[in-house]
Amino acid sequence: METVLELNAVVKRFGDNEVLRGVSLSLHRHEVVCLIGASGSGKSTLLRCANLLETVDEGSISLFGQSLLSPHIDPDLVRRHIGMVFQSFNLFPHLSVLENILIGPLHALKRDGDEVREEALALLERIGLRDRADDFPDRLSGGQQQRVAIVRALAMRPSLLLLDEVTSALDPTLVGEVLDLLRDLARSGTTMLIATHEMNFARDVAHQVAYLDHGVLVEQGTPEQIFVSPRHEATRTFLDRVR
Amino acid sequence: MSLEQEADALQTPPRLFLPRRRQLLIGRRGLVASTLSTLLVLGGLVAVFYLAPGGASVRFFFFNPHHMWHSFIGDPRQGLSSVGRGLIVNIWIFLVCEVLVLFFGLIIAWTRMSQSPVLLPFRILSTTYTDVFRGIPILLVFFLVGDGLPALQLGFLSNQSPAVYGCMSLTITYSAYVAEVYRAGINSVPHGQTLAARSLGLTHYATMRRVILPQAVRTVIPPLLNDFISLQKDTALLSIFGAIEAVRAAGIYASTEFNFSGYVVAALLFLILTIPMTRYTDHLIARDRSLRLAAA
Numbered sequence A: 001m002e003t004v005l006e007l008n009a010v011v012k013r014f015g016d017n018e019v020l021r022g023v024s025l026s027l028h029r030h031e032v033v034c035l036i037g038a039s040g041s042g043k044s045t046l047l048r049c050a051n052l053l054e055t056v057d058e059g060s061i062s063l064f065g066q067s068l069l070s071p072h073i074d075p076d077l078v079r080r081h082i083g084m085v086f087q088s089f090n091l092f093p094h095l096s097v098l099e100n101i102l103i104g105p106l107h108a109l110k111r112d113g114d115e116v117r118e119e120a121l122a123l124l125e126r127i128g129l130r131d132r133a134d135d136f137p138d139r140l141s142g143g144q145q146q147r148v149a150i151v152r153a154l155a156m157r158p159s160l161l162l163l164d165e166v167t168s169a170l171d172p173t174l175v176g177e178v179l180d181l182l183r184d185l186a187r188s189g190t191t192m193l194i195a196t197h198e199m200n201f202a203r204d205v206a207h208q209v210a211y212l213d214h215g216v217l218v219e220q221g222t223p224e225q226i227f228v229s230p231r232h233e234a235t236r237t238f239l240d241r242v243r
Numbered sequence B: 001m002s003l004e005q006e007a008d009a010l011q012t013p014p015r016l017f018l019p020r021r022r023q024l025l026i027g028r029r030g031l032v033a034s035t036l037s038t039l040l041v042l043g044g045l046v047a048v049f050y051l052a053p054g055g056a057s058v059r060f061f062f063f064n065p066h067h068m069w070h071s072f073i074g075d076p077r078q079g080l081s082s083v084g085r086g087l088i089v090n091i092w093i094f095l096v097c098e099v100l101v102l103f104f105g106l107i108i109a110w111t112r113m114s115q116s117p118v119l120l121p122f123r124i125l126s127t128t129y130t131d132v133f134r135g136i137p138i139l140l141v142f143f144l145v146g147d148g149l150p151a152l153q154l155g156f157l158s159n160q161s162p163a164v165y166g167c168m169s170l171t172i173t174y175s176a177y178v179a180e181v182y183r184a185g186i187n188s189v190p191h192g193q194t195l196a197a198r199s200l201g202l203t204h205y206a207t208m209r210r211v212i213l214p215q216a217v218r219t220v221i222p223p224l225l226n227d228f229i230s231l232q233k234d235t236a237l238l239s240i241f242g243a244i245e246a247v248r249a250a251g252i253y254a255s256t257e258f259n260f261s262g263y264v265v266a267a268l269l270f271l272i273l274t275i276p277m278t279r280y281t282d283h284l285i286a287r288d289r290s291l292r293l294a295a296a
């Protein structure tokens, strides 16, 4: 299978604080990898390094075999191929739902307006929010906002989606609709790297689960391996604690 | 007290009424009370004005209707400039400076917040600039520009009219203020907005233009209007260089006719200009506050 994203011995420091300590991870096309780990273990940092929102101190990152840390790389071009969804949605409050989805294709990709509009409306149709296209984000529930944020990322037709605890800020009753959308995406073959605290979900959809502990990628394997028979003590302790 | 007694005590309804004296101020009676107190205070002020020992001369030297009117329209034959016409100069200077300040302030804020390594020297320059010109008295800037530039004998730059030097001084100082207002507005937009925009592949410029600035504008307008109110008043400083604006005209009137009513006229005219802006700014702040409360 073609490798989409590859991290090799990535080290990231904030001052003296070494947040990622030589993390290696690869993601193949159509693969879903779930990243689990305690709060502060470095999941968000890892995702942000992957689309160059953070600089990396050591190691290498490549997308389709091209090194992203080369000085000749344009980060804006890289990010157009990598979608990202945040814990706090981060929809643009001054733009309507539709405009939120259009802004990337129109102003980053410079695509034709009518065509993108059609696609955006189709995406909204898919998540059942087509009739909310002209509403502003603050009129939507948290779950609806997060689904719009996911669709906003999809509208860029990214090769890969990074999702950072996208259900953590949601009311428990709204988590389901967002996870269902992610399941749907996984089924249709979207390549995703998902940081999550939802263990059941990870077990369900992940092809690979990676456990991150204080910036070290302790263990990686199929959901069976990780959840049923983890090899490392640290993984076992963590799983016992979250269950 | 036993627990049962305490529970019983809670059964008797608690007192919920205002004290009787404050009940008197509710509804229509409150309106009467506020009208009365207003009349009393105003009456007191007027009484002081008319009855105080120096009242008569204050009225004659400052609030003399004849001199007020005379200074307002001016009299070219007696070499008296009109305070009213002077105010038009103030308004012109204000309008010109306002546009310049909005423009230069944005440039300064933008360079200060730029990230490109090439712009580093400009970043340092603009930071120093805002620090310096927010820190020194505007009067000093006027002297430095108005007396300093002509002394330098720089040809074009040293041969301008007082009004031009005045505009330059105002623009130099207020650009620093306004740059900081812009910067505060931009910083008030949550960082997540920048992250979201950049993660869509929008450039730094597109992020600013499409995401950050449109959101910053709303927070920026009230402080911007506040600075414009000050700017409007500070146009009076042009009188230092002898530009015939309202305050200068009133000064000429005062020294010719030995009456200061012209100053009061100038003050009233400035109030007519600034009060609508002050009220409007307060209105915007209040509206913004209630919008934010509604959103929270």
Ligand SMILES: Nc1ncnc2c1ncn2[C@@H]1O[C@H](COP(=O)(O)OP(=O)(O)OP(=O)(O)O)[C@@H](O)[C@H]1O
Binding pocket: A014, A017, A019, A037, A038, A039, A040, A041, A042, A043, A044, A045, A046, A165
């Ligand atoms: N911009 C930053 N500056 C300094 N330290 C940071 C910064 N961002 C993250 N950190 C530190 O890096 C460590 C890892 O943070 P990170 O947000 O990646 O953890 P996380 O696994 O996503 O946690 P959570 O589950 O709470 O989201 C933390 O100790 C945090 O304090």
Ligand SMILES: [Mg+2]
Binding pocket: A043, A044, A045, A164, A165
């Ligand atoms: Mg996180």
